[in-house]
Amino acid sequence: MQGIEGVLSYGAGATFSKTRIMTPSTSVSAYDEISINTLGLPFVALILLVVLPLSVAAGFASGRHRRQRLLAAGGAVDVVVGEMAMNAFLALLGLLLAFTFGNSLAVSLSIKAATTDEASALGTAFLRADYLAEPGRTELQRALLEYGRTRVVPKHAPIDSEEKLNAFLETTLTAQARLWPLTLEATRDPTPPPIQTFVAGAMNAVLDAHLYRVSSFSVPVSAFTQAMVLAAAATALFLVGNRAGMLGQFLTWRAYAFAFFLSAIMYTIIDLRRGNAGFILADDSTLRATILDMEQALADRQ
Secondary structure: OOOHHHHHOOOOOOOOOOOOOOOOOOOHHHHOOOOOOOOOHHHHHHHHHHHHHHHHHHHHHHHHHHHHHHHHOOOOOOOOOOHHHHHHHHHHHHHHHHHHHHHHHHHHHHHHHHHHHHHHHHHHHHHHHHHOOOOHHHHHHHHHHHHHHHOOOOOOOOOOOHHHHHHHHHHHHHHHOOHHHHHHHHOOOOOOHHHHHHHHHHHHHHHHHHHHHHHOOOOOOOHHHHHHHHHHHHHHHHHHHHHHHHOOOOOOHHHHHHHHHHHHHHHHHHHHOOOOOOOOOOOOHHHHHHHHHHHHHHHHHO
């Protein structure tokens, strides 16, 4: 289990104030290697809806031009021209889409699992605090509630920049810094040692859950991989249009329908990785329900 000192990672010389609030001096900077999605979904949709249909049109124009040059020179056009290359790229594209879709689905499930595990840890720690005496019990439970509120990322307000990530971490780590000092104070003697261990173990689980939630922010596929998939899709569509132009066929709505449908699939793959943006939102209802239960429990006590 992650040690408490390792979880909080405060700078040297940090001390408790009279209100037992510690200001993290190094915790936020320790997460400087987190890679987050910085490209907005509207811009992603624009790129896909422009690049892929244009690839079809560019391929058709190139193929028609090549056909005209061959016929003008008295040459013949092979009826299977470019078919092998087109099929190879389409097969490669299908393989890439399968892998990236599977990765995105796994990322989406991991985000949900990390949120559910944290909700479970918060609820358990809150309930176990009921075994403590006043005033430590209520004070610790209020601190857990305040911390839980900082863990909720608003819908359609994704953490898509370094500034937003640092602000989120600063807020949540400041609230987190109160938990362990309050736990120590609430479980001091004459609290029986079994109760001390009972409550401290639950609080450690809350602190450990923070690490899994933060790791869920750092899950985007690399820019190189995304560019590779886009290049494969554009090339495959270019070859589809090119073959139609070489054979003297008309570029019908079917080719563009394929391009737009492919754009929708690729957008969905990217959208799945964004927990709080786009059409597919991460389910954090367990965390919100836990916070509501905590609020109601404290309200009934008053």
